[in-house]
């Protein structure tokens with residue numbers, strides 16, 4: 001269903017790799033809501049993924065850019081403004097990658113060159129994109145910038161590795177730049193902290209299926225899907241959220257406020273009693289409770 005929420009708005013979307021990507025869903029929904037968009041990704045991802053199909057569907061162009069390269073970003077912003085014939089209104093940063101995770105390096109055995117890459121790709125690229133856009137005065141007053149984050153920025157989740165540090169930095173950049181861009185141009189900057197989601201980047205996370213199952217049981221509303229995320233992000237690009245800025249907004253079915261749910265406790269309890277039955281009773285001198 002379309003509400004024409006983004007009628008007349010223009011935006012730049014980073015990070016659509018394939019149909020599963022959160023950025024892909026945001027692009028589709030933004031166009032349904034009346035926006036014009038430009039898409040971007042790295043040259044390799046454009047070749048390996050299916051972003052060309054999305055561009056056709058959304059009647060737009062794809063501009064290759066490595067989001068860690070300032071010259072690439074300068075070219076991207078110039079070409080985006082050329083395409084739109086002027087400034088635009090919103091920008092989505094939907095980028096994440098950790099070479100340490102990819103190469104199986106654990107958090108207590110990080111490769112520091114990889115860590116620098118994790119931070120550059122997953123967090124500092126957000127700063128670079130905003131800085132380049134601001135220097136080129138590319139975004140209209142009352143515009144909106146969103147990046148995607150994860151609760152590992154606040155809480156330790158087994159296996160999320162150095163991406164947790166990248167997300168903490170990403171959220172901090174939203175606050176620090178949110179102050180500057182808000183003060184000057186009323187442009188708001190927020191991060192959306194999304195439930196675990198089955199995507200290419202998501203599948204890199206250790207035990208994603210178990211994590212998704214746990215989060216599903218813990219969240220009163222269940223996990224938020226990529227489509228749900230797109231809908232939420234659109235509200236942040238719309239004029240209905242003009243005074244929301246410098247926030248990390250949880251979009252997770254309630255997970256972030258939970259300690260323990262009945263559904264999770266039942267599963268955990270079953271696991272405990274199975275283990276209890278499996279072993280000799282005197283190994284548990286404190287009893288079954």
Ligand SMILES: NC(=O)c1ccc[n+]([C@@H]2O[C@H](COP(=O)([O-])OP(=O)(O)OC[C@H]3O[C@@H](n4cnc5c(N)ncnc54)[C@H](O)[C@@H]3O)[C@@H](O)[C@H]2O)c1
Nearest residue numbers: 015017021022045067094095096148196197199200201202
């Ligand atoms: N999937 C999840 O469980 C989940 C949960 C919370 C937040 N997020 C975040 O959502 C965002 C999008 O991820 P996704 O799950 O849709 O996966 P995805 O793999 O579809 O998207 C990640 C994108 O990052 C792009 N990218 C990597 N390096 C880049 C670079 N140097 N320059 C430009 N682009 C680059 C990739 O090409 C890809 O399109 C990420 O920030 C991710 O951390 C994902």
